[in-house]
Amino acid sequence: MNLTGKALIAQGGGPTAVINQSLVGAVLEARKYNQITKVYGAIKGIEGILDEDFIDLSQETFYNLERVAKTPSSALLSTRIKPNEKNCKEIVEIFKKHNIRYFFYIGGNDSSDTISIINDYAKEHEYELKAIHIPKTIDNDLVHNDHTPGFASAASFVAQTFLGVNLDMRALGGVYIGIIMGRHAGFLTAAASIAMKYPDDGPHLIYIPERGFSVTKFLKDVEDVYNKYGRCVIAVSEGIQDSNGTPIVTKLMKKIEKDAHGNVQLSGNGALGDMLADLIKQKLNISRVRADTLGYLQRSFAGCVSIVDQQEAREVGERAVQFAICNEEGGSVTIERVGDYSVDYVLKPLHMIAGLTKHMPDEYINEAGNHVTESFKYYIRPLLGFDFPEIHLLRAPKVNGVLVDQI
Amino acid sequence: MNLTGKALIAQGGGPTAVINQSLVGAVLEARKYNQITKVYGAIKGIEGILDEDFIDLSQETFYNLERVAKTPSSALLSTRIKPNEKNCKEIVEIFKKHNIRYFFYIGGNDSSDTISIINDYAKEHEYELKAIHIPKTIDNDLVHNDHTPGFASAASFVAQTFLGVNLDMRALGGVYIGIIMGRHAGFLTAAASIAMKYPDDGPHLIYIPERGFSVTKFLKDVEDVYNKYGRCVIAVSEGIQDSNGTPIVTKLMKKIEKDAHGNVQLSGNGALGDMLADLIKQKLNISRVRADTLGYLQRSFAGCVSIVDQQEAREVGERAVQFAICNEEGGSVTIERVGDYSVDYVLKPLHMIAGLTKHMPDEYINEAGNHVTESFKYYIRPLLGFDFPEIHLLRAPKVNGVLVDQI
Numbered sequence: 001m002n003l004t005g006k007a008l009i010a011q012g013g014g015p016t017a018v019i020n021q022s023l024v025g026a027v028l029e030a031r032k033y034n035q036i037t038k039v040y041g042a043i044k045g046i047e048g049i050l051d052e053d054f055i056d057l058s059q060e061t062f063y064n065l066e067r068v069a070k071t072p073s074s075a076l077l078s079t080r081i082k083p084n085e086k087n088c089k090e091i092v093e094i095f096k097k098h099n100i101r102y103f104f105y106i107g108g109n110d111s112s113d114t115i116s117i118i119n120d121y122a123k124e125h126e127y128e129l130k131a132i133h134i135p136k137t138i139d140n141d142l143v144h145n146d147h148t149p150g151f152a153s154a155a156s157f158v159a160q161t162f163l164g165v166n167l168d169m170r171a172l173g174g175v176y177i178g179i180i181m182g183r184h185a186g187f188l189t190a191a192a193s194i195a196m197k198y199p200d201d202g203p204h205l206i207y208i209p210e211r212g213f214s215v216t217k218f219l220k221d222v223e224d225v226y227n228k229y230g231r232c233v234i235a236v237s238e239g240i241q242d243s244n245g246t247p248i249v250t251k252l253m254k255k256i257e258k259d260a261h262g263n264v265q266l267s268g269n270g271a272l273g274d275m276l277a278d279l280i281k282q283k284l285n286i287s288r289v290r291a292d293t294l295g296y297l298q299r300s301f302a303g304c305v306s307i308v309d310q311q312e313a314r315e316v317g318e319r320a321v322q323f324a325i326c327n328e329e330g331g332s333v334t335i336e337r338v339g340d341y342s343v344d345y346v347l348k349p350l351h352m353i354a355g356l357t358k359h360m361p362d363e364y365i366n367e368a369g370n371h372v373t374e375s376f377k378y379y380i381r382p383l384l385g386f387d388f389p390e391i392h393l394l395r396a397p398k399v400n401g402v403l404v405d406q407i
Numbered sequence: 408m409n410l411t412g413k414a415l416i417a418q419g420g421g422p423t424a425v426i427n428q429s430l431v432g433a434v435l436e437a438r439k440y441n442q443i444t445k446v447y448g449a450i451k452g453i454e455g456i457l458d459e460d461f462i463d464l465s466q467e468t469f470y471n472l473e474r475v476a477k478t479p480s481s482a483l484l485s486t487r488i489k490p491n492e493k494n495c496k497e498i499v500e501i502f503k504k505h506n507i508r509y510f511f512y513i514g515g516n517d518s519s520d521t522i523s524i525i526n527d528y529a530k531e532h533e534y535e536l537k538a539i540h541i542p543k544t545i546d547n548d549l550v551h552n553d554h555t556p557g558f559a560s561a562a563s564f565v566a567q568t569f570l571g572v573n574l575d576m577r578a579l580g581g582v583y584i585g586i587i588m589g590r591h592a593g594f595l596t597a598a599a600s601i602a603m604k605y606p607d608d609g610p611h612l613i614y615i616p617e618r619g620f621s622v623t624k625f626l627k628d629v630e631d632v633y634n635k636y637g638r639c640v641i642a643v644s645e646g647i648q649d650s651n652g653t654p655i656v657t658k659l660m661k662k663i664e665k666d667a668h669g670n671v672q673l674s675g676n677g678a679l680g681d682m683l684a685d686l687i688k689q690k691l692n693i694s695r696v697r698a699d700t701l702g703y704l705q706r707s708f709a710g711c712v713s714i715v716d717q718q719e720a721r722e723v724g725e726r727a728v729q730f731a732i733c734n735e736e737g738g739s740v741t742i743e744r745v746g747d748y749s750v751d752y753v754l755k756p757l758h759m760i761a762g763l764t765k766h767m768p769d770e771y772i773n774e775a776g777n778h779v780t781e782s783f784k785y786y787i788r789p790l791l792g793f794d795f796p797e798i799h800l801l802r803a804p805k806v807n808g809v810l811v812d813q814i
Contacts, residue, residue, distance in 0.1 A: 011578075014579070015574065015575050015578050015579075017571075040806055041801070041803065044578075052806075054805070055801065055803040055804060055805055055806060056803050056804055056806050057801075057803050058803075059803050060801060060802070060803035064799060064801070067797070067799035068799050068801055070799075071798040071800075072570075072571050072798070073571065073574030073575050073577070073578050074574075074578040075801045076801070077577065077578045077579075078578040078579050079579075080579070098806075160708060160709050160710045161704050161708065163479075163709045164424075164479050164480065164703070164704065164706075164707035164708045164709055165703050165707070167478065167480030167481075167707055168421075168422050168480050168703055168706065168707050170484065171418075171422050171480050171481040171484045172421070172422075172484075172485050172487070176703065269677060269681045269684060269697075269698055270677015270678070270680060270681050270698070271677070271681065273676070273677060274676045274677050274678065274681075277676060290676070290702070290703060291676055291677070291702075292701075292704060293677055293700065295697065295698075296575055296583065296697060297572070297699060297704065299571075299575065300571035300572070300574055301568065301571045302567050302570045302571055302796035302798065303563075303567045303710065303711050303796050304710050304711070389710050391478040391479070391709065392471060392475050392477075392478050393475070393482065394462065394467060394471070394475055394483070395467070395471060396448065396462040396463050396464050396465075396466050396467035397462065398460075398462055398463075399447055399461035399462060399505075
């Protein structure tokens, strides 16, 4: 194992609250090995590589790295660029020029695709390179992963949002709709279910992309809950689709915005929530209907980080370097659940992960397709850590209205 | 001081993260005095009084009260009802029937108005009553208060939102608009300024209701910041008005929703943010423009509570009971800043507070009317507590692109 050269680390795609834990885990581990002569960071992912915009992370203090690890959002900045054939050629030329032999890319599905393309190109052109994909995504949609770093912190934010909103709607009544990220996977939306403590707590309804969304069924569901409780709290995924697989949000937008990976912009406006709220106001004649789109708050909120997520994000970064040093081949670091609760990290071939999307399995979705099962709650609970806030209601006895005890 | 009878506590208006601290402060303090024979809670504020829907808080464990204190949103539930003459008569009849002699109402401007109306009616009809208003509002708009319980926790949520979003926009670029609560006062929106650490950090622009909002000036401001930094993070109050004092949001909505106090619904949809985002896309030709409406998340988020806020909310509840026992007259408990940082509580006549709105003073607003001054930051910083999260950027040196150090 004597492949000697520099290591290059970059971050791609949307940020998470713990993505810098993975960065720092990889940097600190990489600085331990003689084979790795220097540790570079590329600014803005693939863009920074193409521009040779590197910083020398061998010259960053341990103290500052530890502080950056606790800072949300990509410290090396990010991109949504997808490299084409010409870019790959340029990238390998730049790697050669700097003798970069270890390449770590922290990202989600699209970033795993990117690293896979670069890895294939390097192999084809006989440039010896260890390319490792370090997973992150709040969407939790990487295949062959029990869950992904970044998901648990975003899930904790979503669950805490619904914890508060539940109580708010309990106090003032009405219908509340929260629109949640997650693209085509329902995991993050389903995390709202952790807010349920008392039997009448919301979210009373949960709509995810894994089940076709029907306006008629939605209105019937809301009406039933509202008639029962005098309020209705609803978690809706930004990615809900009609029975033909067309995202509901695309039907609402004048101009569809797409990134280089062909992803439609689902977040960043209130259209979906407002449409659903208007529908309820009009069809069900309920006056107090509120919709919030959780938007960019949920993916890099400094004060809402799962300790478990933090630790695992650190470990995937560390393990990525260990795999690069100890394995012949590159690959993608994946998380396997090996105990209740414990995880282990396994290196999988890049093509097994790249560009694929994991969806919520059927066992986590209720029969009516408008909520989760207990099995999902059992799956997600340990990821949120032991310090998830608890709420408590008053339970003092009711006073008899009739005057019996006047003093 | 021998007015003997029951105490009744209720909560009105929008919830906060610490409103139950005030409730529990008042309940525990009230349970200490022989003059107070029992402590009742009214369910849903004024509605619960009119319906005689009371619970006996003398029969609630200390342990559960302490847990409820840490739970956000009104544990006694809430209302936006404003009592009319007929209601006042009924309320005083019910007070008589139950021998309720101490009345504590936790709420904002509208609730202080409510308690003032009831107090005046009782006095007029010679029913001896100690009516005390306990302040709360995330809007921070109660006159004669340095700040109000609930504000600091919401401010911390807003500041943490911008802490994360700043980093997110630094990583991926573009324009971000966050729409913040606060009605006609800019304090909560201005709290976003605490997210600024590095010189190029946002929010780069802050728009509050205290300054007339001009679309032309707004677009010019955004363009200037975007040209300078390649990104622009903007905090906008839900209550921004044009130069005639017409809220911008009311111009956008088909149907204006008002509560019993005549307040227009400003939150609960994404209209204002989406309108401003579309404006920037169209007029400035910037493609990545995102808008989030912080909505109901900001007022009862369990995991984002200022310790200072928690303690002060508890104290105003305690002091309310002490004032009721030791003073001849009822009134409104206010917070005065007496040190840096220390506060004291002063009982003010109800008519000095009731129904009035405090605005951001000029000294907190910059000359251009699109940001805050250092003076505002100095004012708000101690309210957020010592555990407000810190962020850190990498500061490793840039690598020379030219091949000088290949190994």
